[in-house]
Amino acid sequence: MREESFYDHLCNDLIPFWNNMKDEEHGGFYGYADDHGVADKNSMKGAILNSRILWFYSASYKLLKNEGLLRMADHAYNFLVNYFFDHRYGGIFWSVNADGSVLDDVKHTYNLAFSVYALSVYYQVSGRKDALNLAYTLYRTIEEKCRDEKGYLEAFNRDFTPVFNDKLSENGVLADRTMNTLLHVLESYTELYRADGFSNVGKSIREILQIFKTKIYNPQRKICEVFFDKEYNSIINLESYGHDIETSWLIDRACDVLRDEKCHEEMLPIINGLAAEAYINGIDPQSHAMYNECENGVISRKKIWWVQAEAVIGFYNAYQKNPNHTEYMYISQQIWDYINKNVIDTVTGEWIEDIEPDNTVKPNQALVHAWKCPYHNGRMCIEMINRLRQTN
Structure with a gap:
């Protein structure tokens, strides 16, 4: 695999596209752009999109050391704060209007976690203590208001009284706990620990890893269960290929940042098991791209943009851990080839969200919306550049 291909895509496609989403009038970034990349300047702005953009520019600056990228991160940070x-109550609102007035004041653990994630990386590149202090404020909010004695809960009113988790429940179920939220709390705490090394954050990471080991990971099927009730009973038979391969490498990353060999050894069966199962059952033999998911034995053969990005990193990580398994390196390359051929929009350079099983694209798919951001594809580029540099 060529480092240059990821570098070119990051610098010549993704960064220029997102530069054009900057809102000079109200601050932050436009919350919606159509399939031609034309922004709706009056669209609402989601906190998940804004925090992921803050992460994107911070992480891109960390890699490229381009001062313009840091100024874009400053712009995103100012709007977030x-x-x-x-x-009044702490935490992060779910969304605001174009001018910054509050639209949806729901608090969600997933949402808070992504702000911790972005602020932690922004602090690493800017050195701004106010960003680190805000990350810790949100960390304490999550630990004090968004969990019980068994783990992390999901959705709350503005004052942190619980509400139904409709924002992160899918497939016809309403979940009290989700693997997705837990995974990104883990990811955010990993970056906060990397930034400052606070022992309480390290303790929280270890607790989350134990929840994955004892409650989330199914060792018989070698998958992560996805949706749960409060007692961690799985409430749907669902295998999410993208989340599983993402979890494999993010758990590995957490263990690396902890620098805890015993923890790493304990989690290795999960890291390797998730990658192996995703490779065996999650790959389309015709296109060599990754399927979406499998519910009750029925595979969704759509190719979702973020799933492909996570597969490139996750399988390359599996190869790095197991160099004798060259099939992981080859499938990582084949998925990247598929992305270049089918997923990257040839006009704008951003990624098309959904590809049909026959590799056709339904029209009018927005290139930017509350969940469509430069996080998965930008992170793939940055991760792969760093990994390939280390091996060359």
Whole structure:
């Protein structure tokens, strides 16, 4: 695999596209752009999109050392602090209007976690203590208001009284706990620990890893269960290929940042098991891209943009851990080839969200919306550049 191909895509496609989403009038970034990349300047702005953009520019600056990228991160940071942070009850609002006025004041653990994630990386590149302090404020909010004695809960009103988790429940179920939220709390705490090494954060990471080991991971099927009730009973028979391969490498990353060999050894069966199962059952033999998911034995053969990005990193990580398994390296390359041929929009350079099983594209798919951001594809580029540099 060529480092240059990821570098070119990051620098010549993704960064220029997202530069054009900057809102010079109200701050932050436009919350919606159509399939031609034309922004709706009056669209609402989601905190998940804004925090992921803050992460994207911070992480891109960390790699490329281009001062313009840091200024874009500053722009995203200022909007996050001034409009999304709730100074009365704490936490982060779900969304605001184009001008920054509050639209949806729901608090969600997933949402708070992504702000911790972005702020932690922004602090690493900017050195701004106010960003680190805000990351810790949100960390304490999650630990004090968004969990019980068994783990992390999901959705809350503005004052942190619980509400139904409709924002992160799918497939016809309403979940009290989700693997997805837990995974990104883990990811955010990993970056916070990398930034400052606070022992309480390390303790929280270890607790989350134990929840994955004892409650989330199914060792018989070598998958992560996805949706749960409060007692961690799985409430749907669902295998999410993208989440599983993402979990494999993010658990590995957490163990690396902890620098805890015993923890790493304990989690290795999960890291390797998830990658092996995703490879065996999650790959389309015709296109060599990754399927979406499998519910009750029925495979969704759509190719989802973020799933392909996570597969490139996850399988390459599996190869790095198991160099004798060259099939992981080859499938990582084949998925990247598929992305270049089918997923990257040839006009704008951003990624098309959904590809049909026959590799056709339904029209009018937005290139930017509350969940469509430069996080998965930008992170794939940055991860692969760093990994390939280390091996060359």
